[in-house]
Amino acid sequence: MRDTILHIIANYGYIGIFVSLILGIVGLPIPDETIMMLAGYLITKEHLNYFLTILVAFSGSMIGMTVSFIIGKRLGLPFLEKHGAKIRVTPERLKHVEKFFNRFGKYTVSIGYYIAGVRHFSAIFAGISNWSYGTFALYAFPGGLVWVLVFVNLGYFLGEHWHHFYKIIHHYMRIALFIVIIGAILWGYFIYKKKKKRLCKVKIKS
Incomplete structure (x- = not known):
């Protein structure tokens, strides 16, 4: 399946990327x-x-x-539990994503791209x-935009070696995601403390 898809991308370019x-x-x-x-690598060869x-x-x-959003909104959970196997939506997968969704809330939609099965x-x-x-x-x-930029740019900068790094990158994806989340939380806390400090200074002056 993987080789077939890559063959389609290599031969049909933008249409293959879009549909796939x-x-x-x-x-x-x-x-x-x-x-x-692969698309990033093809950019280096000036094919894209x-x-x-x-x-x-x-x-x-x-x-x-x-x-996917429309499927969930129009058909609902009962339909997916009954017929979801046809599009690989198994009960086990549903439970896994439901737990993740309940734990991380709205941010699941943003960060879920990096976790196979969740996105x-x-x-x-x-x-x-x-x-x-x-x-x-x-x-x-x-x-979605960040997800696309990350992987297209990885293919671009890795060049001909892109396929050697894919398995390593995929294996450590969750670790990388965890680091990004922690970094974002710490950065947000830093910004919050900085703004709070400024407000305190303004109040003291006034």
């Missing part, structure tokens, strides 16, 4: 990160344009997320939870 990412996000067994890293590749990959990902169904749970599309887009779109 839609289907991969919806839940088909398509290696999303591999597609984007950098900015157009980012736009196409981001658009495909967001359409896939939107389709495919986080949008579904957002729909099931009856989010408005505006709220969903607010969390899904920025996360």
Whole structure:
């Protein structure tokens, strides 16, 4: 399956990237990160344009997320529990994502891209939870853009060695994500303390 998808990307370029990412996000067994890293490598060979590749990959990902969101909103959890196996939505996967969703809330939609199994169904749970599309887009779109930029740029900078690093990167994805989350929390706390200190100084002067 992986080799077939990579062959499609290599031969059909932007259309292959666009369609593959839609289907991969919806839940088909398509290696999303591999597609984007290959696209990054093809940019170095001047087979693809950098900015157009980012736009196409981001658009495909967001359409896939939107389709998943609509599935969750229109069909709901009972339907997925009964018929979800047809699109690889097994009861075990649903329970796993539900726990993750309940634990991390809205940020699951943003950070779930980096965790296989979570990114495919986080949008579904957002729909099931009856989010408005505006709220969903607010969390899904920025996360999706960063996800696309990370993997396309990895493929670009790794060049011909991109496929050697993929398994290592994928294996340590959760560790990397944990580090990013901790870093973001610490940075947010630093900014909060800095603003609080400024407010205190303003009050003292006044």
